[in-house]
Amino acid sequence: MKRKVTMQEISDIVGVSKVTVSKVFNNRTDVSDEVKQRVLKVAKELGYRYHAGVKTSKTSRLGNVGIVVPEVFLEPDENFYVHIYKHIYKEAEKLGYSTILSVINKDQLNHNDIPNICSEHKVDGLIILGELPEHYIKESLMPYDIPIVLVDFALRDADLDSITTNNFEASYQATNYLISKGHKEIGFVGNIKTTQSIMDRYLGYCKAMMEHDYPVKEEHILKERDDDNHEVDYQIESGLPTAFICNNDKAAFYLIRSLQDMGLRIPDDCSVIGFDDNNHSIFSQPKITTMRVRKDEMARFALSKMHKYINNRKTTIDKLIIDADLIERESVKSI
Structure with a gap:
């Protein structure tokens, strides 16, 4: 069976970032002609196959929202972010979007590996569930210039929408x-x-x-x-x-x-x-x-912001903080 060639291999040979290689394959204009020709030449020599220009402008709409979750938060006994994802899925359906889930493991974080949904330009925007390292978001996700909404965490030094619990x-x-x-x-x-x-x-x-x-x-x-x-x-x-x-x-x-x-x-x-x-x-x-934690409210906020961005509506960056509610059951006693 013929070995699959990756964008990382091409980026290593050409001496540019994986993000730059992805931009070449997607007809982005912010890459020099000289770099484009080198990338395409190496890709052809290695037999790399790609879909050029899946999304060629900010006005084209795929109808897909990417959901990025760190693997550690999806362990067999973990269900908090599963519940949030279910709420997001329902909200997305109401607005006519499909969701594509991308689970990021520790090796990907350590090597700043880019999710395929980004490198292959399969989504209109990203909703990130659970805390990802700031360097990973800034170096591997933000260069794609698509809307990003953070759920259950925030970055102080980045102009990204977020919703967190107080x-x-x-x-x-x-x-x-x-x-x-x-x-x-x-x-x-x-x-x-x-x-x-x-x-x-x-x-x-x-x-x-x-x-x-x-x-x-x-x-x-x-x-x-x-x-x-x-x-x-x-x-x-x-x-x-x-x-x-x-x-x-x-x-x-x-x-x-x-x-x-x-x-x-x-x-x-x-x-x-x-x-x-x-x-x-x-x-x-x-x-x-x-x-x-108001998981349903988090989902509504994330999809509402994403919907505005995808449809090119003017909106400000919001860093929303919401309250939590005390639910009394059986595990606390007065003394």
Whole structure:
């Protein structure tokens, strides 16, 4: 079987970026004739086949919206972004668009590999679910000059639309809710080095504790993931707090299991509150009190902005921050 030639090979031989090679194959005008001829010559010699000019101008419309998601957020037991994707899919159908999903793995991130939906110009714009490194977005995605909307994270130094939850305020609210139930020793579950949202949730928790002069104890901070975002077992020591705030419902679900394995009763011996309001909060025994993220609102915003861009409507860059909602269930007790 004949080996498939890649754009990366062509870019390595010619000495230009993969983005430049893609621009040549798609009849972009911002590449010099000399570079175009070199790229086309090498492509012909290697037998590379491409579809020239799939989208040749900003006025042409493919009717496709690309959805980019880091692979780590689509692990078998992860469903938060799956739910957001379902909402986006429904909103896209209402507006007459198809969605094309592109899952980005760690190797692609490390090598700044470009998703095929971009290099082959298959989409009118991108919606990115979950936090991607800033360098990857700026170096591998933004050069394609198509609309990009960020969902559940934001970049301060880039003119890109985004919609995020007010994670700081939501965690502050959740901590004060536990304090109103009589809890003074409250722990936090999450690795602040993995995502900005977890950092913000941790800081909201710290603010509430400090305002009440309650200590934030290092031994009460648990991690369910290491610094590379890989899941790890809880390291639970003696002298537990009376309550925990978890950075998501999955973390809360497995914390409850771990505490129950130790012989503790939830919420009689320890209260637990989660974040997101996904399936883990419902399937848990007891059901988990949580902060609900408005996933449907995120989807509507993302598609509304994309629709305006695709149809060449004038619009400003929006960095929208929305509230979360406290959902009381069975995992918190007054003391």
